[in-house]
Amino acid sequence: MSLTLLQVIVSGLLLGAVYALFASGLTLIWGMMNVVNFAHGDFVMLAMYAAFVVWTAFGGGPAASVPIAAMLLATVGVLSYFLLVRHIMRGPMLAQILGTFGLALFLRYSAFWLFGSDFRTLPDTILGAPFEFWGLRVDAPRLLAGAIGLLVILGLHLILTRTSLGSKMLAVSEDAVAAQIVGIRPEYMQAAAWALAAGATGIAGALIATFFYTSPTVGETLAIIAFVTVSLGGFGSVPGALVAGLLIGVVESVSAYVIGPVYKDVIVYILFVLVLWFRPQGLMGKA
Amino acid sequence: MLWIGRAVLGVVVATALSAGAMAQQTVKIGAIYPLSGNAASAGNYSKAAIELGVDIVNNAHPDLKDLPLAATQGLPGLNGAKIEVVFADNQGTPAAGQNQALRLITEEKVVALLGAYQSGITVTASAMAERHGIPFVTPESVAANLTERGFKWFFRTTPVAGDIAKAYVEFLKQRKTAGAKVETVAIVNENTEYGTSIASVVKDEATKGGFNVALVIPYPANTTDVQPQVLQLKEKNPDVVVFVSYTSDAILYAKTMKDLNYKPAILIADNAGFNDPSFVKTSGALVEGLINRSSFAAGKPGSVSAIINDMFKKKTGVDLDDPSGRGLQGFLTLAEAINRAGSTDPAKIQAALRATDLKANQVVTGYNGVKFDEKGQNTLGSSLLTQMQGGAYVPVWPADKASGEIKLPYKGW
CATH class of the missing domain: 3.40.50.2300 (Response regulator)
Structure with a gap:
């Protein structure tokens, strides 16, 4: 295998880890509440602007912007739940789709109004120079995003499977009435799920901002791949999002390199359709 | 009533x-x-x-x-x-x-x-x-x-695209006459009307002008990742690279070329995204020496x-x-x-x-x-050609319209 191809695969893995991080918040909401959050990409956009503001206001890097963006987005998540989602969940499926889509447009055009249409970037030296090992170049911000992405996904998985909060959230998602009978308040658990998912999204956004441009429409650019990642990995499965994200990242990179960038999406979607053909529930989703 | x-x-x-x-x-x-x-x-x-x-x-x-x-x-x-x-x-x-x-x-x-x-x-x-x-x-x-x-x-x-392509090729011929190694050309273009059109005329003109267009890489505009394209360029190592992109992709190319440490001897960027003031602000410092085209220059x-x-x-x-x-x-x-x-x-x-x-x-x-x-x-x-020098575009070609010297090879960051 040539060194360049190896570099392509490494780049693909780093890209995939980011896709996974990006998608984990989306899959959590989907799994917990059966709600598709179409505003997910715009949540990430908000977090990216938060990172940008933290840097311009007092020169803070990811160490400051990641926790701030996480807290900010957790708040936005809880507010979205109590002010919007809680109400539209009583309506038909279409109301849910249009409701979160409306939220997406609201956030996007608020960003146009607040920040203007200019593209912004954080200084590329914010985490130091790219480094090399065995002749492979690794960009520090991407590596950090990938590594923290893995930690966040692991953390979310542990919270869901090993803590009483996780069990309660799962109970509510499986049968809200039964959960209520045993003393769990569904609204609190659902609000907690939104806080958790949006908080993880905040971390993702603050990290992506270190190597990607920020603009009001950046969420739209990134969101499509997040939806593909979630459906490929299995609705609601956090480890599934990880596997699917890495898979998509590598397939995209290798096909763009070998066949051509114009065809990479075709290859990804063929893979997507094939997997869903044989496993409609996704790679790691429950049947 | x-x-x-x-x-x-x-x-x-x-x-x-x-x-x-x-x-x-x-x-x-x-x-x-x-x-x-x-x-x-x-x-x-x-x-x-x-x-x-x-x-x-x-x-x-x-x-x-x-x-x-x-x-x-x-x-x-x-x-x-x-x-x-x-x-x-x-x-x-x-x-x-x-x-x-x-x-x-x-x-x-x-x-x-x-x-x-x-x-x-x-x-x-x-x-x-x-x-x-x-x-x-x-x-x-x-x-x-x-x-x-x-x-x-x-x-x-x-x-129009054809005139622009002629300007690029004329410029490259002069570089070649001046003794620079300018033989192979690669074109990287976004694949809507604009990028496709510029790429095809640049390819024709360059071939006519005696250059070897070794690589044409069309890519979907507004993409999430450009690492494979940059790696492909790095591997083929053409003497001249021509980018045809809108702003979002232009920013990603500038960043990714630095991440992957890739610098061609001559980098030409066709206007559009590379002229957006927000590109110059965010990425100007990463593309020192980039050649661009322009019709407007503050005199x-x-x-x-x-x-x-x-x-x-x-x-x-x-x-x-x-x-x-x-x-x-x-x-x-x-x-x-x-x-x-x-x-x-x-x-x-x-x-x-x-x-x-x-x-x-x-x-x-x-x-x-x-x-x-x-x-x-x-x-x-x-059109005239400009070059990114110290964070701003300076007219450098043709000589009668230039207000600065051409500095090559491409420096990057």
Whole structure:
């Protein structure tokens, strides 16, 4: 295998880890509440602007912007739940789709109004120079995003499977009435799920901002791949999002390199359709 | 009840009359630009430049007396009528561009259209104008086929893809004669109308000029990742790389080339995204030595272009970039034609556009003037090459228009 191809695969893995991080918040909401959050990409956009503001206001890097963006987005998540989602969940499926889509447009055009249409970037030296090992170049911000992405996904998985909060959230998602009978308040658990998912999204956004441009429409650019990642990995499965994200990242990179960038999406979607053909529930989703 | 009916009728008649009177005083032009979507940054700078043009036409600017309509208030040919530009957002999609053209024509009743930045959107929006018999002026869309459609209502002030490609190849030939190793060329282009058109003419011209076009990499615009493209370039290692991209991708290329430590000896970037002020701000320091093309360059202090650049800087905080400068020229050309037509009748404006004959000193861009051929193409458009030096573009080629020395090889960051 040539060194360049190896570099392509490494780049693909780093890209995939980011896709996974990006998608984990989306899959959590989907799994917990059966709600598709179409505003997910715009949540990430908000977090990216938060990172940008933290840097311009007092020169803070990811160490400051990641926790701030996480807290900010957790708040936005809880507010979205109590002010919007809680109400539209009583309506038909279409109301849910249009409701979160409306939220997406609201956030996007608020960003146009607040920040203007200019593209912004954080200084590329914010985490130091790219480094090399065995002749492979690794960009520090991407590596950090990938590594923290893995930690966040692991953390979310542990919270869901090993803590009483996780069990309660799962109970509510499986049968809200039964959960209520045993003393769990569904609204609190659902609000907690939104806080958790949006908080993880905040971390993702603050990290992506270190190597990607920020603009009001950046969420739209990134969101499509997040939806593909979630459906490929299995609705609601956090480890599934990880596997699917890495898979998509590598397939995209290798096909763009070998066949051509114009065809990479075709290859990804063929893979997507094939997997869903044989496993409609996704790679790691429950049947 | 009768009095109510009369009162209502009275109000309606009064409104209609005053609307009629208003119509005498303002001439409505529609402008379709990407005000949201991924090219919004570039689109909003174009909008600011056209607003500056409206100010120049509607108010007296004696210091710009060489420019038609600048010294006077409004359009003298229409009893001093003011121009009003109605902006519409094409959202970066050809479908939205077409819908907005239709809305501006049928609902806003504009007398002419301007736009639409992206060539792929100018295709659909101008088709709508053609159908309704409304003049459409594109100040910045360069795709070759736009003026090859046999349209009667379509005019283009900017130089076209073929001229631009010739300029690049001529420049490369001179480098070769000067002793630089310039043999292989790679082209990386976004795959909508604009990128495809530029890539194909650059490829043809370069091949004709004796260069080996070793690699053409079309990629989907507005992509999430460009690492594979950069790695492919790095592996093939051509002497010259030509990028054709909008802003979002331009920023990713600049960042990724640094991440992967890739520098070709000569890097040419074709305008568009690389001229967006927000590209220059975010990524200018990563692409030192990049060669670009331009038609607008702020000249010596006191010159028309320098005064206009100052006005733009006062309004937006950034220097007037080339696509926005060409946008301004498109608007001024249209305004001058409407004034000469002395009418808001689209057919008379079309006839006046056909008869346009602006001299080099009457334009804000570096064109030799504006004069349309039978296809609606400006035959006097011209481009010069600029180079990114210390965070700003400096005209470097051809020698008679240069204000700085060419510094090669490409330095990057």
